[in-house]
Amino acid sequence: EDTANLGEELNYTITGIEPGAGTTELARNTLEEYENLEGWELQEGSTAGMLTTLGEAIDNEEPIIVTGWTPHWMFASYDLKYLEDPKETFGGAENINTIARLGLEEDMPSAYKILDRFQWEPEDMEEVMLNAQDVSFEEAAQNWLEDNQDKVDEWTEGVEKVDGKQIELVSTPWDTERSSGTVMKILLEQQGFDVTLTPVDPAIMFQAVANAEADASLAPWLPITHGSFYEKHKDNIIDLGENLTGAKIGMVVPEYMDIDSIEDLQP
Ligand code: PBE
Structure with a gap:
């Protein structure tokens, strides 16, 4: 050509x-x-x-x-x-990070601990995304959690269950983040949380966590993809570090x- x-x-x-x-x-x-x-x-x-x-x-x-x-x-x-x-x-090389609102660790130590520990591989995320082509994201996330009980045990070890406490996760609309968001939603529900997961544009996602309208997000792509939003809000969010490395x-x-x-x- x-x-x-x-x-x-x-x-x-x-x-x-x-x-x-x-x-x-x-x-x-x-x-x-x-x-x-x-x-x-x-x-x-x-x-x-x-x-x-x-x-x-x-x-x-x-x-x-x-x-x-x-x-x-x-x-x-x-x-x-x-x-x-x-x-x-x-x-x-891009990473996907987890962020939380200021004060979440004090208010919801159980959720904070799980959010902080959550980390998986690109292959795990791909598995959920691929499965979600055939079944719902809820079902795909459920399947992945069932197949990866060892990881779930690690993330939830020593974490106290709660009784219907509400937590608001905010995410973005792409399949990558529908996968991680839904896995976390179900994981927290298994721990007794009442979870809402709302997909929004990346700018709104950062803003919601910085303004404490949302509790946490697993959706920031860093250091470059969402770097400008991160810079703008970094003083008003807690960065819990990478939940996935090797994105591009x-x-x-x-x-x-x-x-x-x-x-x-x-x-
Ligand atoms: N994406 C998927 C998003 C983040 C996740 C790469 C299309 C973006 O903001 O560009």
């Missing part, structure tokens, strides 16, 4: 996701930082729309560039690759495309 014509074939368009996603902010930034991307545009829309467009392009072996991330089932379903990002505008964000293309780097794209 001739990379010189690629821009024209793609109408100089990168297929993006929701305007409020951290990924979208990084992609906008990427278009500004790479001189060779002058004239290229980011088509903002939805994750579902991006996945449909990606699937159609692959069915027809046509070129496409999307903003993508790991963990995600798209890498299991299709042969895809990340474009190299020499300016690191999409960051390097970037421009993603099918393997059959003859480009390797963002710098291969021509204006």
Whole structure:
């Protein structure tokens, strides 16, 4: 394939996701930082729309560039690759952290302890995401917890059960966070909590925890993806550290495309 014509074939368009996603902010930034991307545009829309467009392009072996991330089932379903990002505008290795509101440790020591201990691998999250393609997230999370009783025992060891205490978790709408959020919801319910889990945009998620409207979140992608929100609110949240390491964000293309780097794209 001739990379010189690629821009024209793609109408100089990168297929993006929701305007409020951290990924979208990084992609906008990427278009500004790479001189060779002058004239290229980011088509903002939805994750579902991006996945449909990606699937159609692959069915027809046509070129496409999307903003993508790991963990995600798209890498299991299709042969895809990340474009190299020499300016690191999409960051390097990303982590997913757990944050809590100020005072949660004193108010709900049991929940705080479990939130603080919770940590899993990309493969665990992928398992829930993949299972949730067939059953509900509740059921997928339940299945994962049943299969990983050893981890559950570690996270809940010595933690006192409560009797219907309310806790509010806030999350984001993507499958990655629907997985972690639902696993935590069920885990806390098993400990006697009355849990609400609300998906919102990343900006609102940080704001809710900083304003103590929500108790905790397992959804921040750091240090880069949600870095600007984190910076803004870091004095008003408790960072409980990583709950998952080895996440990634970037421009993603099918393997059959003859480009390797963002710098291969021509204006
Ligand atoms: N994501 C999935 C989100 C975070 C989780 C990478 C699409 C984003 O804010 O970009």
